[in-house]
Amino acid sequence: MTPLPLPDRPEIYYVTAAFLLAIGILGLLRRRTLIGMLISGELIFSAASLNLMAFNRFRAPDPAVGQIFVLFIMGLAAAEIAIALSIIIAVYRNYRSVKTRELTELNG
């Protein structure tokens, strides 16, 4: 039996998705501005989407379900980006900064 060609091996997709999740969490912990944290959040969204798509391709009996799920994830990510960026711009108008260290009005 010949080994599977590279694009047909599910482990590669899973490991790539795990890498995206890990690097997103690294960025989320490391970044000091709101926009940088938002970009890292998008990386985590992408990791979830890639994982769902890989399971949809290799494991699911109905391959349309995962694609629709990922489509909904993309729509919600777009909505989330719109809301978050408008909040960031409102915060910048009030504080003249989007650094997380300086937004400490609610800090106890």
Place this chain on the structure above:
Amino acid sequence: MTSFPASQLILSAIFLVCIATTVVGALIAALTARIIRSVCGLAICCIGLAGLYYFLHSPFLALMEILIYVGAVCVTIVFAVMLAEPEETVRDEDRGAGLLWGAFALVVSALIFWGLWRLGAQQDWTAPVNRVSDGSISAIGKSLLTTYSMAFELISLALLVAIIGALAVARTGRTKP
């Protein structure tokens, strides 16, 4: 199979290029100091992801990934960067604490990656036996308008609320010229 020579090799090479684009884009997005480079890294990562979606038998989602993420999300973030100037400057007094925090973040993400790597690479992921549909664009369209029509309508409502909410939030504090 195919008669074209070394087609399997070329396919694997393109696949590896997609993986490398995704990984390098994610690294750029998470690790560079300037936010605008980070946005470009996100765009590169999404282009690589679109290639991976194509390899996962879903050209529709590959197109949507480029259209929504590169075309809409990254451009919107660039607009926010231009409006809010979020430059990260590391002050001298908290350089040590920042280094410590960065090491902590690295350890956390490395642990998560290691655990998921083991879970993903060591399980026996056998393929299912029977498929009930082929996952083509027409199958997606039929499912969207029959089984998932409620969620489809709800997500359009969510997008509408998001647009109105974004306008309402960003509008406050603006003075008339």
